[in-house]
Amino acid sequence: xxxxxxxxxxxxxxxxxxxxxxxxxxxxxxxxxxxxxxxxxxxxxxxxxxxxxxxxxxxxxxxxxxxxxxxxxxxxxxxxxxxxxxxxxxxxxxxxxxxxxxxxxxxxxxxxxxxxxxxxxxxxxxxxxxxxxxxxxxxxxxxxxxxxxxxxxxxxxxxxxxxxxxxxxxxxxxxxxxxxxxxxxxxxxxxxxxxxxxxxxxxxxxxxxxxxxxxxxxxxxxxxxxxxxxxxxxxxxxxxxxxxxxxxx
Numbered sequence: 601x602x603x604x605x606x607x608x609x610x611x612x613x614x615x616x617x618x619x620x621x622x623x624x625x626x627x628x629x630x631x632x633x634x635x636x637x638x639x640x641x642x643x644x645x646x647x648x649x650x651x652x653x654x655x656x657x658x659x660x661x662x663x664x665x666x667x668x669x670x671x672x673x674x675x676x677x678x679x680x681x682x683x684x685x686x687x688x689x690x691x692x693x694x695x696x697x698x699x700x701x702x703x704x705x706x707x708x709x710x711x712x713x714x715x716x717x718x719x720x721x722x723x724x725x726x727x728x729x730x731x732x733x734x735x736x737x738x739x740x741x742x743x744x745x746x747x748x749x750x751x752x753x754x755x756x757x758x759x760x761x762x763x764x765x766x767x768x769x770x771x772x773x774x775x776x777x778x779x780x781x782x783x784x785x786x787x788x789x790x791x792x793x794x795x796x797x798x799x800x801x802x803x804x805x806x807x808x809x810x811x812x813x814x815x816x817x818x819x820x821x822x823x824x825x826x827x828x829x830x831x832x833x834x835x836x837x838x839x840x841x842x843x844x845x846x847x848x849x
Contacts, residue, residue: 626689627771628696630783632676633799637806638700641788642674644809646795651812658777658794662709663733665791666741666751672790673750675702675730676799679783682707682768684736687715687761689768694720696771699728702787706774707736709754714739715761721749731789735776752794 646657678701680693690705697703703724705715716732717740724732731750737757738744744751771783779796781787786797786805797805823831 624766625769625772630771632784633802637802638674645672645790647792648812656796658779660793662777663752667745669791673730674788675700677702677704677781677785677787679774680705680770681774684710685713685761686764686767688763690715693770694723697727697729701729703729703732704781705734710736711755712759713761714757718743
């Protein structure tokens with residue numbers, strides 16, 4: 601009993617010291633991009649950008665949608681970084697959510713402790729959030745699916761975070777699957793994955809997306825007019841060139 605009491609004392613002392621000495625950062629106001637730009641980005645799927653970008657895209661290999669996403673969504677990121685088992689700052693971050701926002705939670709690919717469930721979903725929806733991205737677990741999946749609130753997560757778990765101390769940060773740069781997300785960056789999501797648009801480059805990304813949509817439409821029209829056999833012949837010169845090059849290497 602004395603040993604257990606001593607262990608509990610050390611545990612509580614550690615929590616107290618962590619809360620006293622941590623350098624937690626909480627930023628309540630963020631710069632959000634022009635709503636019109638966000639609306640136009642919403643009309644472009646992340647997969648359209650895959651033809652021209654090798655970065656800023658997050659696949660669904662690790663961060664998966666909880667249920668099929670019918671329509672592409674887009675919104676500015678409210679970011680949270682929390683330790684693996686302490687979810688207090690998720691609730692604080694929800695204080696700062698405005699209609700149209702996407703909550704982004706960095707748990708460093710935690711697999712056990714879920715920081716998001718039915719109640720946080722309902723709170724987020726009431727605040728006007730349109731989605732949540734977590735590189736950690738989610739729980740209460742049936743209820744969230746019934747609510748049709750878009751959640752992308754790293755895992756699913758029945759085990760939840762607790763409230764231990766003031767630990768973490770709100771509206772600071774976070775990382776999801778190696779992609780840095782700053783508060784106010786635009787998250788564009790679909791079944792194919794996620795696109796992170798730096799807020800200062802939103803117009804550039806919008807231009808890239810529109811050009812890719814036009815190129816996709818041209819490819820569709822060409823396929824319809826030419827048929828599969830003739831369409832495939834367009835790649836023959838490239839194939840022949842690469843084969844010849846390989847012979848000379």
